[in-house]
Amino acid sequence: MKQVMESAALAAGRAIMAVQAAGPDVHYKPDRSPVTEADEEAERVILAALRQHVPTVPVVAEEAVAAGLIPDISGGLFFLVDPLDGTREFVAGRSEFTVNIALVRKGVPVAGIVYAPALSSGFTAVDGRAERFTVAGGTIGERQTIGCRGRGSVLTAVASRSHDTPETARFLDAHGIGACTAIGSSLKFCLVAEGLADVYPRFSRTMEWDTAAGDAVLRAAGGETRTLDGQPLAYGKRNQAHDADFANPNFIAARTGWSSGGGN
Secondary structure, eight states: OHHHHHHHHHHHHHHHHHHHHHOOOEEEOTTSOEEEHHHHHHHHHHHHHHHHHOTTSOEEEHHHHHTTOOOOOTTSEEEEEEEEEOHHHHHHTOSOOEEEEEEEETTEEEEEEEEEGGGTEEEEEETTEEEEEEEETTEEEEEEEOOOOOOOSSOEEEEESSOOOHHHHHHHHHTTOOEEEEEOTTHHHHHHHTTSOSEEEEOSOEEHHHHHHHHHHHHHTTEEEEETTSOBOOSOOOSOSSSOTTEEOOEEEEETTTIIIIIO
16 A cells, blocks of 8 residues: 555656646636646546555545545545645745645544655655655655654744634744744644654644645654644544535644643
């Protein structure tokens, strides 16, 4: 499964970079979020790879869901795919966009890959082990095991570059966090997983395909993602009374026990 996910993500990354080189044509969904041919081509590549190698596992993919194509996930095992997370960063010419593929079992992201093709690096989570990897010549090269750091004397946070909110500023102030890096895409989870930041608070809307792969990496690195009522962020949310299918509530991503270990 790991090899299938990695191969699909790298192929999607090549498709994205080809579109970037040609100059992306941007259009907008009904919710005014941008989408490009890079999103669509990357998703086509990923879906083809997953259907070829693991045809019995349903795939929930961002652009397919936008088109009304939602598979039956009642069996509890399914993929979540965001072919291009950070489309705004991609369109703006920044490098903080990622390919995200996650495997979810009974509401928990148990494996995932976050690949940043413009940075030639990425992160994986399989069997409770989180790794950072580099890419050279189109293949994965060096791998390094990563893990969340313990609490230091100075707390640092990562937050969304494109979706900053007043609630985020209040959270940082309440927890005495003076240093906060704004960055796009699921890389925020990975910076916490790698031990380069302590916490990622999110007080604006995300969808499950935005978070599942990064959340898998964080959990494998000794972290957790919890909603504001303290529950683990769950996946496969359908028929929600107050939001769309697969929409997430606000959450806090950090090392396990962050709030009880001096994060407050």
